[in-house]
Amino acid sequence: MKAGCCWRSSLIFALHLVVTAAAASHEVFDEDLSLRPLRDGKLMANFQFTTHLKGSSPRDPQALSDDDNAQHYTVFPLALGQLLREYAVTELHLSLNAGRWDYDAWGYPEESGVGTGGELWAWMGESTTSSLDRRWSGLRNGLGGLFCASLGHLDEQRTTSPYLTFQPEGALPNFTYPHQLRHAILASQHVCTENLTPFLKLLPCKSSSGIATLLNPHKLFDADWHGLSVHVRYIEEIGVELRLTFQGVFDPVRYSHDARRDWSLHSLFDRTIERACPVARRSKVRVELPGDPSPYSITPDPTTVANGIATYEVDAKIEALDVALRWPEEEHFVYPKSSEVPPLADISVHRTLKGVNQANAQFALSVRNNLPVEVRTGYLETMPWHLQFYLHTLEARVDGVLRDDLVSVLAYTPPEPHGRPALLQAALTLPAHATLVLTMDVAKAFLRYTEHQPDAQRGWDLPPAVLAPFAFGNGSALRPGSGRSTRVYTPALLVDLATPDFSMPYNVIIMSCTLIALIFGSVFNQLTRRFVVVRLDRASATPDPKADAGVAESPRDEGRDR
Structure with missing residues (x-):
């Protein structure tokens, strides 16, 4: 009976392993x-x-x-x-x-x-x-x-x-x-x-x-x-x-004490890969080899090297992996001058919000095409209702010349105060090696005092704009072979809205509390305190500590002394 029970337990355990393995085979x-x-x-x-x-x-x-x-x-x-x-x-x-x-x-x-x-x-x-x-x-x-x-x-x-x-x-x-x-x-x-x-x-x-x-x-x-x-x-x-x-x-140069760009996994993350993840089907570390002419060395030897990519397989056989890339003949790293090297992106985007008051401003978007061919890109601007666009003031200029043919497929959803944001979508045509500048007047809303953030004096963060290069051909800008779209985000902006002086309520509260405390304290003292005459016996050699302290005796104590 006991042997049969053990046999059934072993069978159930084996079936459990089979079911678990079957379930795991559907998850990679x-x-x-x-x-x-x-x-x-x-x-x-x-x-x-x-x-x-x-x-x-x-x-x-x-x-x-x-x-x-x-x-x-x-x-x-x-x-x-x-x-x-x-x-x-x-x-x-x-x-x-x-x-x-x-x-x-x-x-x-x-x-x-x-x-x-x-x-x-x-x-x-x-x-x-x-x-x-x-x-x-x-x-x-x-x-x-x-x-x-x-x-x-x-x-x-x-x-x-x-x-x-x-x-x-x-x-x-x-x-x-x-x-x-x-x-x-x-x-x-x-x-x-x-x-x-x-x-x-x-x-x-x-x-x-x-x-x-x-x-x-x-x-x-x-x-x-x-x-x-x-x-x-x-x-x-x-x-x-x-x-x-x-x-x-x-930034390995910032971490280095001698301004070198050498790095390793341990220097970057203060850790190394000690063992592989047992449930991972594939675990790889890929290092893109430098393209500059300076000689370099990479350790340990990679598993494979193809198309300028050194690949390391992380499996159960590996003990500890610490990939390191060094430039032995380089004494210190020299930063390249931004004016002497071309930008790596196809388009360069800058966005500004200019204005001298807290009611109106001018919005400007500068898009630089770094390619020798004309480019079409999608432009998306999602703006909170705090900032309202004057769409009729939209102008597009290239080298100071007004161009009305560079903005198309314009779609604009106006904002609702205290509700939905503004949505601006457009297709931009960028001439080769040229800079397109879009300008538009905006109005800053006046918020209720309950709608301001705790750090109201700092301002409001505006979300970044999004550009999708090579869009509107098949609906999106897809990275070749990845199935994932390529989008360009501008930096966020900080807008200064009309902000009430939140220190005034604090000052009013402090002043009111002070006046109330003085008035209430005086009236309370008049209603509750009793003032009596304390007679001192000058012939007494020992002074009365209560009299020195200025504490008046109660009538009950005076009667007891007499």
């Missing part, structure tokens, strides 16, 4: 680290963790009233999967960035979403059972709680639907009703350690093994630019794809 996890030296001595690092749910598809929003099918995840993060199923999200993109990406000096990033602050956009199918705006509200609040970010502030005052610029990067299933886009950006939201911790919890190996071991917050948030992002899309041939990325631009 890959991790990659790309390291790219930049010409200004900095280093671009891109961590990418990809999970595929094979054979899976997004939930039909029309079936939200019915019970959802049970989801058994082995590698895919359950917390994120529940949000996607609860609100029937087909495609999701979230990015949290800190700093300013320099396109001219660093080129285009691996992940396009490098706008300053927090950005969230999603494609969701419409439904008659639950409104899309209600699901959008639940999604942003759920993501805000998951990543400890202020995504709940991405309310109706910051939400738009810019279809021309943000095209789906995956496939959209044929549901009963069409899909809709929701996009919002919060320039004042930055990334910090409290966002990285829940980000690491979504990984199957967390930060205990694999490439994620290098995600040291003390080093990551010391970078010149850093940001994390979450991307979910549906691929018909594969299923649902989840891509978690972290990008950072590090």
Whole structure:
């Protein structure tokens, strides 16, 4: 009887292993680290963790009233999967960035979403059972709680639907009703350690093994630019794809005591890859070899070298990996002069807001085409209702000459005070090696005193503008071979609105409290205190301590003395 019980237990355990292995075969996890030296001595690092749910598809929003099918995840993060199923999200993109990406000096990033602050956009199918705006509200609040970010502030005052610029990067299933886009950006939201911790919890190996071991917050948030992002899309041939990325631009010259650009994994992250993640199907470290003529050395020897990329395979056989790139003949790094080197980006964008008062200003956008051919680009401006465009004053000039033929496909949605923001979309034609300057008058709104931020004197952060080069050909600007769009973000702006003197209420409160205290104290003393005459006996040799202290005796004590 005892042997039979053990046999049944062994059989159940074996079946459990088979079921677990079968479930895991439908989930594939890959991790990659790309390291790219930049010409200004900095280093671009891109961590990418990809999970595929094979054979899976997004939930039909029309079936939200019915019970959802049970989801058994082995590698895919359950917390994120529940949000996607609860609100029937087909495609999701979230990015949290800190700093300013320099396109001219660093080129285009691996992940396009490098706008300053927090950005969230999603494609969701419409439904008659639950409104899309209600699901959008639940999604942003759920993501805000998951990543400890202020995504709940991405309310109706910051939400738009810019279809021309943000095209789906995956496939959209044929549901009963069409899909809709929701996009919002919060320039004042930055990334910090409290966002990285829940980000690491979504990984199957967390930060205990694999490439994620290098995600040291003390080093990551010391970078010149850093940001994390979450991307979910549906691929018909594969299923649902989840891509978690972290990008950072590090400065080895600043870390070095002798102004050298030599770097290693340990010098950058204060850690090395000790062991591989056991559930990763593929784990690779890619290093783009320098193209400058200076001799360099890379250690240890890479697994493969192809097309100027040195690849290291991180598997169970490896003991500890510490990739190092050095320039032995270089005494110290010499920064290149920006005037002598061409910009790495196809277009250079600058945006300003000029004005001498707190009621009106002039908005200017300068776009420089660095290519020898004409370029068409999509332009998106999402402006809070605090700033109102005067669209009839829009002018386009090239080298000071007015050009009316360079702005087309103009779409403008005016703002609603205390409601939705303004949405401006247009197609711009950029002549070869020329600078297009757009100018427009704007009006600054007068806010209620309850609508001002706690740091009202600092001003309001305006979200960055977005340009999609080579757009409107197939609806979006796609990076060749990646299926991901290429977008250019301008830096955020700071606008100074009419702000009341919040120190006056404080002064009035202090003065009122002082007067009340004086008046009330005087009246209270007159009503409650008794003043009596204290007679001192001068013949007494010992002074009365109560009399010296100026304390009057009560009539009861006087009677006792007599």
